[in-house]
Amino acid sequence: MSQHGAVERLGRWLFRWRGLIGSVGFVVVFWLGRPGFVSCLVGLPLLAAGLALRFWAMGYIGADARAGEVGAQSYIGAGPYRWFKLSARASAGHPLYFGNLLLVLGTLVCFRPPVLLGLVVVGLFLFEYLAIARAEERFLNREFRGVARQDLRFAARRAAPEWRAIVTVAVVYGLAWLRVLARL
Numbered sequence: 086m087s088q089h090g091a092v093e094r095l096g097r098w099l100f101r102w103r104g105l106i107g108s109v110g111f112v113v114v115f116w117l118g119r120p121g122f123v124s125c126l127v128g129l130p131l132l133a134a135g136l137a138l139r140f141w142a143m144g145y146i147g148a149d150a151r152a153g154e155v156g157a158q159s160y161i162g163a164g165p166y167r168w169f170k171l172s173a174r175a176s177a178g179h180p181l182y183f184g185n186l187l188l189v190l191g192t193l194v195c196f197r198p199p200v201l202l203g204l205v206v207v208g209l210f211l212f213e214y215l216a217i218a219r220a221e222e223r224f225l226n227r228e229f230r231g232v233a234r235q236d237l238r239f240a241a242r243r244a245a246p247e248w249r250a251i252v253t254v255a256v257v258y259g260l261a262w263l264r265v266l267a268r269l
Contacts, residue, residue, distance in 0.1 A: 130191075
């Protein structure tokens with residue numbers, strides 16, 4: 086089996102389990118973190134930027150982003166998907182994943198886990214999402230070769246599933262503040 090096939094299989098597996106992997110990472114950061122008043126304020130712009138980018142991207146891609154398997158109904162080339170590419174040769178961008186990175190960084194800033202844990206979390210996140218992005222790029226190249234990209238416009242109805250992420254981040258941020266207040 087080629088290395089490309091192994092990377093795609095790993096990316097597909099990580100895509101399927103990305104929610105659980107992220108949840109486990111958050112529990113560890115929550116458990117070992119030491120959020121403070123200032124860290125919560127400093128982390129808020131990163132969280133807000135991550136949510137805004139995800140909402141913008143979801144307005145183009147819609148429910149495809151919530152699927153349990155790597156896939157797509159169409160090849161989106163508009164909005165943030167035109168700018169957030171892994172390389173100049175990449176077929177598609179990954180603004181949802183960049184938004185996720187901002188959410189991870191914002192959470193780490195808010196919760197202030199030990200530095201080594203923060204580095205491990207960021208390293209594992211990058212490994213996971215680079216593998217997922219490569220698997221998606223291979224899928225798109227295979228399924229949409231020669232097909233024109235759809236230059237859709239943003240539609241709030243396609244972004245509706247993103248409200249779950251917004252609520253999740255609000256809960257995470259609220260938990261940070263509860264830990265801060267519990268120490269007062």
